[in-house]
Amino acid sequence: MPPTATSSASQKLSEPLGIFGGTFDPVHFGHLRLAEESIGHLGLGAVRWIPAGQPPHRGRPQVTAGQRLAMVAQATAGNDRFTVDASEVEAPVPSYTVNTLERLRRELGAEQSLVLLVGADAFAGLASWHRWSDIFALAHVAVSHRPGFPVEIGSLPPALATAFGARRLSDIGRLKASPAGAIVTFAMTQLAISATQIRKLLANDLSARYLLPDAVLDYIQTHSLYRNS
Ligand code: ATP
Numbered sequence: 001m002p003p004t005a006t007s008s009a010s011q012k013l014s015e016p017l018g019i020f021g022g023t024f025d026p027v028h029f030g031h032l033r034l035a036e037e038s039i040g041h042l043g044l045g046a047v048r049w050i051p052a053g054q055p056p057h058r059g060r061p062q063v064t065a066g067q068r069l070a071m072v073a074q075a076t077a078g079n080d081r082f083t084v085d086a087s088e089v090e091a092p093v094p095s096y097t098v099n100t101l102e103r104l105r106r107e108l109g110a111e112q113s114l115v116l117l118v119g120a121d122a123f124a125g126l127a128s129w130h131r132w133s134d135i136f137a138l139a140h141v142a143v144s145h146r147p148g149f150p151v152e153i154g155s156l157p158p159a160l161a162t163a164f165g166a167r168r169l170s171d172i173g174r175l176k177a178s179p180a181g182a183i184v185t186f187a188m189t190q191l192a193i194s195a196t197q198i199r200k201l202l203a204n205d206l207s208a209r210y211l212l213p214d215a216v217l218d219y220i221q222t223h224s225l226y227r228n229s
Pocket of ligand 1: 021022023024025029030031034117118119120121122123144145146147191192193194195196197
């Protein structure tokens with residue numbers, strides 16, 4: 001099991017800390033490569049994975065929050081730059097990113113550079129998130145390319161396009177010079193894998209092997225998950 005956020009991840013880092021929230025229903029290699037490649041591309045000291053408890057932007061996940069957390073723990077085990085934060089899973093209220101970042105600020109202080117990691121599809125919907133414009137006072141935002149989702153000003157809703165134009169930083173090395181406020185994009189290995197696709201395969205009794213770690217697939221099989229989606 002990776003360390004939890006109450007151990008090593010609570011220590012302040014000299015490098016920026018990546019924050020990676022998601023439903024992870026289930027976690028797959030697209031998520032893992034995003035987190036892994038963000039460390040190299042963005043110069044992060046670590047990535048903190050934060051599975052959502054009750055995701056506000058989508059229907060109820062098909063498995064319990066505890067099961068999604070356990071799968072993320074399995075997938076990230078053995079990578080000492082990854083930590084898993086169980087706080088949102090245990091929370092009784094919906095997980096809004098802005099509240100999560102406020103919690104992290106209280107924990108880590110005003111100086112720590114925080115980088116919220118999002119795929120291009122999630123970024124395109126950012127302007128619908130609760131108090132979305134407050135996010136930039138709390139963290140930088142790093143957008144990874146994802147097959148089928150271009151990151152272009154012209155394809156974003158107007159308010160987000162304006163924020164993107166004003167905050168875009170091309171020198172990624174400057175992410176550690178300030179705690180929050182910039183938007184960067186980075187190209188990761190393009191993997192057209194989605195949790196939706198995996199759930200469909202499993203519901204149809206088809207193989208999802210090589211789309212996600214074997215340990216996660218074993219967990220899914222042991223607990224008979226995703227059989228009737
Ligand atoms: P679903 O298919 O159920 O919507 P998902 O595969 O998109 O799920 P999420 O847990 O919703 O997974 O995504 C968490 C984050 O990971 C989001 O920011 C999303 O954009 C990003 N992400 C997911 N899959 C990929 C991928 N294959 N490549 C790049 N980013 C990804």
